Amino acid sequence: MKRVLIVIAVGFLLAVLPFIVSGYWLGLITQAVILGGFAMGLDLLVGFARMPSIGHSTFFGLSGYGVALAVTRFDVAIWPAVGIGLLLSLIAALLFGPLAVRMRGLAFLTITLAFGQLTWGLTTRWSSFTNGENGIPGISRPSFLWDIETVVGYFYFTLLIAIAISIFIIIFAESPVGISLLGVRNSDTRMSALGYNIHSRRTIAFVVAAAVGAMYGILNVFYNKFIGPGSLSWQLSAQMLLSVVVGGPVSLWGPFLAGSGIVILKTMLIGTTQRWPMVLGLLYVVSVVFLPGGIASLLPKVRARFEKMFRGRVTE
Amino acid sequence: MIANAHQSEHVSLLSIRDISVQFGGLLALNAVNLDVNAGARYGILGPNGAGKTTLFNAISGFVDPSKGEIKLNSKKLDGLPSHERVLRGLSRTFQITTLFPELSVLENVLMAAQVDAGKHQVFWRAANSHKEVMQRVEAQLVDLNLSRLALSTVSALSYGEQRLLEIAVALASKPSVLLLDEPTAGLSAAEMRSVVDLILKLPQDLTIVLIEHDLDVVFDVSEELSVLHFGNMIAQGPASQIREDPLVREVYLGEA
Numbered sequence: 041m042k043r044v045l046i047v048i049a050v051g052f053l054l055a056v057l058p059f060i061v062s063g064y065w066l067g068l069i070t071q072a073v074i075l076g077g078f079a080m081g082l083d084l085l086v087g088f089a090r091m092p093s094i095g096h097s098t099f100f101g102l103s104g105y106g107v108a109l110a111v112t113r114f115d116v117a118i119w120p121a122v123g124i125g126l127l128l129s130l131i132a133a134l135l136f137g138p139l140a141v142r143m144r145g146l147a148f149l150t151i152t153l154a155f156g157q158l159t160w161g162l163t164t165r166w167s168s169f170t171n172g173e174n175g176i177p178g179i180s181r182p183s184f185l186w187d188i189e190t191v192v193g194y195f196y197f198t199l200l201i202a203i204a205i206s207i208f209i210i211i212f213a214e215s216p217v218g219i220s221l222l223g224v225r226n227s228d229t230r231m232s233a234l235g236y237n238i239h240s241r242r243t244i245a246f247v248v249a250a251a252v253g254a255m256y257g258i259l260n261v262f263y264n265k266f267i268g269p270g271s272l273s274w275q276l277s278a279q280m281l282l283s284v285v286v287g288g289p290v291s292l293w294g295p296f297l298a299g300s301g302i303v304i305l306k307t308m309l310i311g312t313t314q315r316w317p318m319v320l321g322l323l324y325v326v327s328v329v330f331l332p333g334g335i336a337s338l339l340p341k342v343r344a345r346f347e348k349m350f351r352g353r354v355t356e
Numbered sequence: 357m358i359a360n361a362h363q364s365e366h367v368s369l370l371s372i373r374d375i376s377v378q379f380g381g382l383l384a385l386n387a388v389n390l391d392v393n394a395g396a397r398y399g400i401l402g403p404n405g406a407g408k409t410t411l412f413n414a415i416s417g418f419v420d421p422s423k424g425e426i427k428l429n430s431k432k433l434d435g436l437p438s439h440e441r442v443l444r445g446l447s448r449t450f451q452i453t454t455l456f457p458e459l460s461v462l463e464n465v466l467m468a469a470q471v472d473a474g475k476h477q478v479f480w481r482a483a484n485s486h487k488e489v490m491q492r493v494e495a496q497l498v499d500l501n502l503s504r505l506a507l508s509t510v511s512a513l514s515y516g517e518q519r520l521l522e523i524a525v526a527l528a529s530k531p532s533v534l535l536l537d538e539p540t541a542g543l544s545a546a547e548m549r550s551v552v553d554l555i556l557k558l559p560q561d562l563t564i565v566l567i568e569h570d571l572d573v574v575f576d577v578s579e580e581l582s583v584l585h586f587g588n589m590i591a592q593g594p595a596s597q598i599r600e601d602p603l604v605r606e607v608y609l610g611e612a
Contacts, residue, residue: 041482216470216486217479223467226456233416233454234529235442235471 043210043292051203058192068307070195070263072300074256077202079283079299080209080292081252086281087289088218089245090225091141092149094277095156096253098136101272102159103129103254104261108176113169118182122258129254132159133247141242153274160272175268179261188262198259205255206296212248213292221245222290282320286327288334298335367430369394369563370415370533375424377410377587384410386587387424392533398565399578399595403607406584408567409451412535415565416448417441428533442471447531449522451538451567457511461502461521464510465493468528493528500524500554516547523554533563540573552576575599583607 054073058066078100085091106125110116116124136155143151163170170176181188188197212218223231224241231238261267270276279302287298302320310316331337368391377385385407392398402408413419415426417438426433433441447468456464466483469492470476475483484490497503500520505513510521519539526534539555540548548570555577558564568574574581574595581598583591585607591598598604 211482212479214482214484215479216476216481216483219463219470219483220467220476222459222463223456226458227454229418229450230454230456230525231467232418232438233442233448233450234468234525235439236476237437237439 043214044207047203047206047210051199054199055196058195063191066191066195067263068304069300070191070198071260072303073198073202074259074263075280075283075303076296076298076300077205078253078256079280079287079295080206081249081256082280083284083287083289083292083295084209084213084218084221084252085245085249086284087291087295088213088221088225089242090289091242091245092145092281093140093152093246093249094149094274094281095136095152095154096249096280097272097274097276098156098159099129099133099250099253100257100260100276101163101267101269102132103257104267104271105163105170105176107258107261108179108267109170111179112176118180122182125258125261126251126254129250129257130247133250133254137243137246137250138239141239141246152277156272156274156277160269160274163272164269173269175266175270177266179265179267181262181265194263198263201255201259205252206292209252209292217241217244279320282324286323286334288336291334291336291339294334294336368392369396369429370565371427371430372411372415373425373427375411375414375421375426377407377414377419378422383587385414385421388584388587388589390582390589390592392563392565394532394563395561396563396565396580397578398563399574399581400565400567400584401571401574401581401598401604402584405586407587408584409537410587411584412448412537412565412567415441416446416535442529442531445532446535447526447529447533448535449526449537449539451541453515453518453522455510455518455521455525458509460507460509461497461513462493462506464521464525465496465528466490468525469493469496472528472530496524496528500527516543516550519543519547519551520554523551527558531562533565534558536564536566538567538569540568540570548573 057069061069082093082096085093103125106128107121110121110124111118140148140151140155164172181194184197186196187193220236220241223236224238228238231241257271260271280299283299283302284295287296288294306316309319313319327334370392372388372390374387374389375385376383376387388411400408400411410419414421417433417436428444428446431444433444456467466489469489470483470486473486473489473492475486475489494503497506500523502521502524505517510518513521523536523539540551543551552573555564566574566577578595581593581595582589583598583604590607591601591604
């Protein structure tokens, strides 16, 4: 409950951003919220259940493609197209998930990569339908309670949905099912000996992370008014996986922070260096070596430091 | 007195018929029979490699027997995955401590208790908000003198405390049959005593099957015994009789 309140409070804080920052930055922050939220959902799979997926951009991209194709190829109205997009991702997750969760560790990583490459390959090759490498432009945003065509309007739209999804993730994480994901990561044997079907638990983690990715994929396609195979790329999956690791698995807020931070860092650096992946790699190495618990592990340290300062003052 | 289906008419709670387990060329269990009555304290004795843990694995569904039949409450368990056997009332501990090392003592017990309370599919409410689950967890921790450690991480516990928690977690599933796989393995004499006392204090209607290496523990706890040797059941009967059995003395107690 406390964490739900924190999410709402942070949401309110972010809501003042349009009064402070420029339109350029607001757009960037919108993107940052989208990818940060995606990373937060992935934490349920990678952090909680400790299943390192390098294919979850599949569900992020597929929902976007679902919307785009439904609108441009089949003249579906926008809101129903959103439903189709989400459904497409969900079906893919329910198809890939139960197969992938039978693998562990590196094998799981590899099979998620394979599934991801499958959808990426299909999308890039099937040009007559998906427009291949060129992607699908000209996707208009749906009508909503307020005008979301403007940068500010779309920021608030994204923020609202991100808050809703984050609250769901937090409630889910603290629920009996969420706790059981922590059990699955620790000991399969013990979990089955306690009456848990471990394959179904792992599938739940896989599908929920995919569903969260799919929802942010929808926000992404409307933000860009465009979808291309980049949204399905393994590089995006890897960036998300990295966000979870750098942010601090299981903390939820850490991956959100890292996921959005990486977007902003990338945008700032891409103008000055051609070697963005190298910077990302360096970031990963540094964080693994010096901060194995991720950004989230800093909080207890900071807290301890404050407590020490406070205590020091009291005893003085 | 010998628990044997051919001689007694009444149906035992846990009944094992002709169970064989084959690992490649090794016959780990050879047509083993076992009948455990409700409320029994049943001991399984045998030297290393005798097949004791394999027997537990077969009962709890972690290995598939190549032949034979296992019944709990007259219902066949064969082919059921291990997690479904738990829901039928079977719970076990492991010889090698199998807990969630990164979670707290409370969370470890909670993981078991929420299944028995039927709350393990709930995803819309905090796990610690189910009153009946929390009360049960608390009671379990109090029973086993673990409440002061409730919030400690398991990896920070002593080995003896972990062995106790292993039993607490198995008990939190509220089983009708509890399989204890060498609960005192590696414990000091004092710790061993406290585990034995704990087992003796467990409710009389709980059926306990105990694998033990330590003869004092086995004879303290169990009224009836089976002795395994290289996968064969070489003796079965009341504890007093097993103690005197010449074959058992030869293979297990090392007497000619």
